[in-house]
Amino acid sequence: MARERRTDPRAAPVAALCRDGETLLGAWPLSDLPRLAGSLFHPPAASDHVSWQARFGQETPVGRAPQTWLEVEARTHVTLQCQRCLQALQEPLSTQRRFLLVATEAEAERLDAESDDEHLVLVPRLDLLALVEDELILELPLVPRHDGTCPEPLPQPAADEAPEEARPNPFAALAALRKGD
């Protein structure tokens, strides 16, 4: 537990954390994730937080090379713009992903193509906040919409407008003025 208090999650010593099977967890203000915050309909309130957890470990699957892994979970609430009624939409946003750690970017790309596992390059110091932010951005809905019906009534096109023939014809109005001369 002592390590959890002194480890900086923005510079996490991944190899040591995996070796020791550590878990880090905490909460960040949503405004500390500027790329995510900048894509929201409303700027985050001071009380909006992202709660997160990162578990580190290593194991040797039967008949395979030892694996070092990192599992990240995070959840928050965001305000998006409903693409149907254009009003604000509160959405829970969460992610959970397990990464196998590998030595190089080339190896990560090769293994990503070969398997369903996600791979991450093992760096001496990992910025967990940036990783969590990347993962949450990936979870944003492409077309946010209220579930079912929107709370605000939609503008009714045409139906509430005056029928065509009842509208004053600007040319007729002009002709009437001329007649009055």
Ligand SMILES: [Zn+2]
């Ligand atoms: Zn809506």
